[in-house]
Amino acid sequence: MNSHSPSVPLQFHSVTTLGELLERRGALMGDQPAFAALGIDLTVSQTDSFGTLWAFAQALAERLRHSAPGQSITGHKVLVVLPPGLTFVRAIWGVWYAGAVAVPYPPPTHQAALERLRTIVQQTDSHLAITTADLSHPWPADPVLRRLHTVEPDVTFAWPQHGQPEPILPEATALIQYTSGSTTAPKGVILSHDNILKNSRLIQQSFHHTSRSRGLIWLPPYHDMGLMGGIIQPVYSGFPCTLMNPRLFLRDPLNWLRAITLTGATTSGGPNFAYELCAKIPETRIAGANLHLDSWQVAFNGSEPVSAHTMVNFADCFAPYGFHMRRFLPCYGLAEATLLVAGVNKLREPTLLYVERPLLSQNKVQITTAPSPTTRTLVSNGHPEQRVRIVHPEEERLCHHDEVGEIWVSGPSVAQGYLANSAATEGSFHASLPQDSELYLRTGDLGFLYGGELFLTGRLKDLLIVRGQNHHPEDIEMTVRSAHPAIAPWMAAAFTIENDTTAAEQLVIVQEVSKDRRHDEDDAIIEAIRSSVFSAHKLAIHEIHLVHRGSIPKTRSGKVRRGSCRDRFLQGTLLPEASWSVDAPIQRVMVTDETPQTFRNIPPPPLAGLNPTQTAKAIRHWLMTLFSEELQIPLAQLNPDSHFGLFGLDSLSTVTLSTLLSQALDVQLEETVFWDYPNFSMLSNYLSQVINRKNKSI
DSSP, X not given: OOTTOTTSOGGGTTOOSHHHHHHHHHHHSTTSEEEEEEOTXXXXXXXXXXXXXXXXXXXXXXXXXXXXXXXXXXXXXXXXXXXXXXXXXXXXXXXXXXXXXXXXXXXXXXXHHHHHHHHHHHHHTOOEEEOOHHHHTXXXXXTTGGGOEEEOSOXXXXXXXXXXXXXXXXXXXXXXXXXXXXXXXXXXXXXXXXXXXXXXHHHHHHHTOOTTOOEEEOSOTTSHIIIIIIIIHHHHHTOOEEEOOHHHXXXXXXXXXXXXXXXXXXXXXXXXXXXXXXXXXXXXHHHTTOOOOTTOOEEEEOSSOOOHHHHHHHHHHHGGGTOOGGGEEEEEEOGGGSSEEEEOOTTSOOOEEEEEHHHHTTTBXXXXXXXXXXXXXEEBOOEESSEEEEXXXXXXXXXXXXXXXXXXXXXXXXXXXETTOHHHHHHHHOBOXXXXXXXXXXXXXXXXXXXXXXEEEEESSOOEEETTEEEOHHHHHHHHHTSOGGGTTSOEEEEEEEOTTTOOEEEEEEEEEOTTSOGGGHHHHHHHHHHXXXXXXXXXXXXXXXXXXXXXXXXXXXXXXXXXXXHHHHHTOSOOSEEEETTSTTSOOOOXXXXXXXXXXXXXXXXXXXXXXXXHHHHHXXXXXXXXXXXXXXXXXXXXXXXXXXXXXXXXXXXXXXXXHHHHHTOXXXXXHHHHSOBHHHHHHHHHHHHHHHHHHO
16 A cells, blocks of 8 residues: 555554544544435435544543443443444444443344343443443343443533543454354454554555545444444545445345445445345336446455356446446455455456366366356455465365365454453464464365465355355254254254355255154144244245254264265255255245335225224235235135245345335334244234224324
8 A cells, every 4th residue: 555545644554543543533534524324215314524423432432431330441341232323333433432342233123132132241241331222121121131331322512622532552452343143152253453453454455445435335334344344444544434224225225226326435335145136126127216336436245155147247237327347346354354354456357267166076276268067156355465374174284276275364453362262262263384473363264365366165164154144053953953843852954055156055954853753744844944944043944855863964972064964965965855945836935036016016905994803804815915926826825824934035035025015004114024923814913903003193
């Protein structure tokens, strides 16, 4: 990076803490726009300049100092439990300005999330939370959460004559970063001020950010790209960023592109699935959106496997509106390295490699000049921004140039370890190589270097990533085993397979069953597994295979060898007793890539004058008719008590459907309504109550 870059002037090179960074940015660019938040109609609802953000942070820091137990707030872990938006931004910068440690977490919307929050409170030993009264209302009933002293984020302030952040060292902890998607005991990654500032500089260099950049971020702000890219990077590089609630994207991916058009954003992005969804928007809707994407210079793509097919489709689809393939910036990172590890130079198109698939399965790299039925197309994640080594995971030696190995990372952005988990810290953060004094982070990801660029091929670790969300297979397997009494004692294996076209990961369940079971139970077992996994994890299963007891490969200590099980599945040697797949002709997955037209073609029934029982009955028949039309299943074959998880729904499709249902009935529904009321009978009864309350209030 040019040391005289206008985005990071010389006085910022000596910044050592996040509080000091905000203070200098506020003093230098006090009247310049920093953050704006979009409302549901994509108009700006709130704005902050760097100066007002600094002032809010100072006022909140002062409140925290008076609220902290003991004498000092310095180093105290403060939960920030707020929805996405400007209030969250002010709150987290207030924590850092006070010299405290931020622990961001989304407001819990269901019991599993509340239990995870309870675990985090215990791990962090926190006694302070920045939240609102309505969000913390149920906490006093919980013996762990009731100990939290809550601080309201809204503060009044007078413009300070001068203010100083709490004096702390660069190596002091700034953030406990928890990743999303898991219901297992969560791991909190310990990040220092120095970790975050060093990684912010890497992002600034890789993305070519300057003070003339403009960001548009819809990603959740609690970790990774949403936090580092959407809340810290704008202050570090000194450019304005517009924040869009993730729900607006989930309700309609076209909102993302509309927002880029409206704000003239130069930097925006998300996981691969976000681009895939946009590429599937009907042409008529795109044409009517009046899109202008010429300003979009950095379309980062990360947090899950990057698909060349998806990028080409997206670029072709939106080329008429100013988008070009070279705008894509595939990148690789992880929470344990703060975020960015490698990124493509945005001034050229990403590099594609064609490698022989059979050899790749044996961790060998053979590159060909053109695609063929036996090749797999890999997308470069660019030149490493941190020190990367490709290591044989068992022999712990450097791999040869034609070998796939585990990606090891070292550098000042690598985190301090996991909070209150010394064993996991030792196993992940303290790896070493012969004749190398560095300590390395073992990422658990597999890949290789070619031409100085990093290519990912898979994962050594069992962590599953579906639609950018992390899921621990142990959690899913526990849910599977508890789904039906006939399988409770036996082993289950959960793993993903990659869609050859989109690179999206699809969930496969292999469950052992007894040879002595009643075979007429197989259908009930499979339905129970699908329903339970949907309810507990908001996941749609791609395939389920019931196998004889002892079929799932295990270690000597009896643990599931998921990688070996996946290999047997792909080789066709599992020999299942019974199987189910979404591709079976009668069990079609509900189409959610486009807005289901049935919600427009079949209007809701007239409800005026009906009592609650009659209303529920009319809505139930209407809902079942919609699903019958969409799934092409005769209405008579639908059971009012059938679990919605049996229809191939997942977290994204339920958000889409709840939005359409809200519009059709003219009521306000939460995105979790299909999870909270998971069959036709329960949902129609609930909707009847909502409509009845609405009518009484008119």
